[in-house]
Amino acid sequence: MRAKSQYPLGLKLILIGFFLLFLVFFILKSSSHQNLSSVLSAKTTTTTCPPLPLSTQACDKIPPSLSQALVHYATSNITPQQTFKEISVTLRVLEKKSPCNFLVFGLGHDSLMWTSLNHGGRTVFLEEDKSWIQQIMLKLPKLEAYHVVYDTNRTQADELLKVGMEEDCRVVGDPRFSKCALALKGFPSEIYDVEWDLIMVDAPTGYFDGAPGRMSAIYTAGLMSRNREGGETDVFVHDVDRVVEDKFSKTFLCEGYLSEQEGRIRHFTIPSHRTRLGRPFCP
The missing domain is CATH 3.40.50 (Rossmann fold)
Structure with a gap:
């Protein structure tokens, strides 16, 4: 649990890629959920609403714990x-x-x-x-x-x-x-x-x-x-x-x-x- 050896470059790249893949999965999952909600909403209403201005549209954010983890492991020279x-x-x-x-x-x-x-x-x-x-x-x-x-x-x-x-x-x-x-x-x-x-x-x-x-x-x-x-x-x-x-x-x-x-x-x-x-x- 406490190993203090240096990251090989390849392992560091793998770990960074590992977390980026998790991030992409999280964002795609959230986006698909929003898209499904939009479709369902469209089927249950008779009113067509214009799209919101870009400045007011909601966006998905990286969870704080994941942001911290990405920065921590990308800048660390310690490997698990x-x-x-x-x-x-x-x-x-x-x-x-x-x-x-x-x-x-x-x-x-x-x-x-x-x-x-x-x-x-x-x-x-x-x-x-x-x-x-x-x-x-x-x-x-x-x-x-x-x-x-x-x-x-x-x-x-x-x-x-x-x-x-x-x-x-x-x-x-x-x-x-x-x-x-x-x-x-x-x-x-x-x-x-x-x-x-x-x-x-x-x-x-x-x-x-x-x-x-x-x-x-x-x-x-x-x-x-x-x-x-x-x-x-x-x-x-x-x-x-x-x-x-x-x-x-x-x-x-x-x-x-x-x-x-x-x-x-x-x-x-x-x-x-x-x-x-x-x-x-x-x-």
Whole structure:
């Protein structure tokens, strides 16, 4: 989430082109909607009105979040960790579901991009490093981010994997009231009260032994997905080339729910378990 390497020129051009395509899509969509409204209006009235003077005609504007994102990435020499192909996995889902509720574990240089791609929806970031939140929010104050604390250590991964096999960890419910040691209970209450359409696990830090690791984040993302009232949740886990992310995503998000993998990102589609009693934890 926090990579600080230089943009290759080709990648920067791809990202700029990516956002310009999104802009063109947004404008065309808005224009077609206006044209359809005009046709319908014309069929329901018997009065022909002269066209408005050019100076009074309404025009489509770029959403402020998209304008900010275009300028930010066009002038930045910092690249997000995910590759273009990896980002495209989530983009395809956002194109179908946005505006929606999107929860992201981790705050980074790609956060403005996710917020912009979910224009009109709610995108929330959970971050372990309070000073990092302050640093990012100085540049991007309109992002919605919360500081959270993890009490695990990556060296506990094998032990926690065994804990996750216990019956208490197979019970679907609100993570706040779960008896499973893997369930995260210390988030702001509103995080648990929202039904998230997309969840991305790209944090907490998990690349060295002293780090919290993503064991609980992956398990909790799966539990929240199963506990929704209805429908399904798209869950993405980044860095699945690492042992913890690989094992815990397959075990608690379930290989049977795996929809796609591209590079280091996996996409799982998890249905509600509350609408079908007796559904097994994994299919």
